Amino acid sequence: MKLRLPQRLARILSDILSWRFALLVFASLIVLYPMLWVVSLAFSGQQSLIVGLPQDASLAQQLKALIPLPERWTLDNFRAVLTEQPFLRWLLNSLVVAVATTLVGLSLSCTAAYAFSRFRFAGRQRGMLLFLISQMFPAVLMLIPLYVIVVQWLGLGNSWLGLILVYSITALPFCVWMLKGYFDTLPYEIEESALLDGASHWTIFTRIILPLARPAIAVTGLFAFMTAWNEFILASIFMDDESLYTVPVGLRFFVSDYASEWGYFAAGSILVSLPVMLLFLALQRFLVSGLVAGAVKG
Numbered sequence: 119m120k121l122r123l124p125q126r127l128a129r130i131l132s133d134i135l136s137w138r139f140a141l142l143v144f145a146s147l148i149v150l151y152p153m154l155w156v157v158s159l160a161f162s163g164q165q166s167l168i169v170g171l172p173q174d175a176s177l178a179q180q181l182k183a184l185i186p187l188p189e190r191w192t193l194d195n196f197r198a199v200l201t202e203q204p205f206l207r208w209l210l211n212s213l214v215v216a217v218a219t220t221l222v223g224l225s226l227s228c229t230a231a232y233a234f235s236r237f238r239f240a241g242r243q244r245g246m247l248l249f250l251i252s253q254m255f256p257a258v259l260m261l262i263p264l265y266v267i268v269v270q271w272l273g274l275g276n277s278w279l280g281l282i283l284v285y286s287i288t289a290l291p292f293c294v295w296m297l298k299g300y301f302d303t304l305p306y307e308i309e310e311s312a313l314l315d316g317a318s319h320w321t322i323f324t325r326i327i328l329p330l331a332r333p334a335i336a337v338t339g340l341f342a343f344m345t346a347w348n349e350f351i352l353a354s355i356f357m358d359d360e361s362l363y364t365v366p367v368g369l370r371f372f373v374s375d376y377a378s379e380w381g382y383f384a385a386g387s388i389l390v391s392l393p394v395m396l397l398f399l400a401l402q403r404f405l406v407s408g409l410v411a412g413a414v415k416g
Contacts, residue, residue: 154186160195160384162188167380195385205386207361208368212347213393215278215364219285219346220339223293226286227338228331231297232323236309246298249291257288258351265355276358284356285346293338300334301327336404344394365390 133139159167199205233239234246264284274280304327312322328335350366357363365386372383 151186156384156387158186158188159381160388161191161193162381163190163192163194164188165379165381195381196389199382199385199389203368203382204360205365205368205389208363208365209389211278211362212364212366212390215281215285215353216343216346218278218282219289220342222282222286223289223342224335224339227290227293227297227342228328228335229323230290231294231301232327234294234298235301236306246295249294252291253295260288261352261355264352268356275356276362278362281353281356281364282346284352285349286342288352289342289345293342296338296341297331297334300331304330332404336401340397340401343397347390347394 234242264287268280268284269275272280272283274283308326308330309322312326317325348366349364350370353364354367354370357367369383369386369390372379372386
């Protein structure tokens, strides 16, 4: 039975006044406060993080200085980043590398995860265990072996192909584990029915399994994209040509030993976050499970 309007209002009011809601608001403020400073610095047109206060500043003035609000709102930092710096070039480089990494990572992880989930072969359990063990160590430990293999052996240093290869290898274990767990939840009876109708394993994989696994593929693709989009250490080591820099590598020039252009850095950080936000919004409708039930019911 539906609650009446007064009962709903009373319930909403009780939820707002509860300690859980207060704890949620407090945690949200802690998370959002640094982001508000980034937004404030980006739209302030200034480059300094120092807030000027008189020596005899009152308590009210000190508390007001803690509120991240610029004195005037302007787009000067964004104009400077987009026009005076090769930011668009860096953005294009990051987009190419991230999209290619996502495509390569999904192609390898989907096929590998399906093989680990459906087929029984020698070394299957050990292979999954090795994937899991590789996630226990930070990616920095693989820096020297990757540099030797990619740069010295393959000769792919300072190239998009080498960076895409490195990112795909880095994201592959997590992607395989995530997709393999989702493939295990798909009912095998669907594949048996397709086999009885004469469908091949490749047809089953492309026509049945992949459409059913769209939620997991969306999450995995988003992870692979963010792995390549936000990474800094590997890109700064493998890339020497400024025209091939990705956005994280390019942003470091705004804040270094010789420059402290925090306003440009904040504006660039906001521009970098927009593609990820748009991608998340575009894939949001796929981030809900439950497609399997509809497929079983036909």
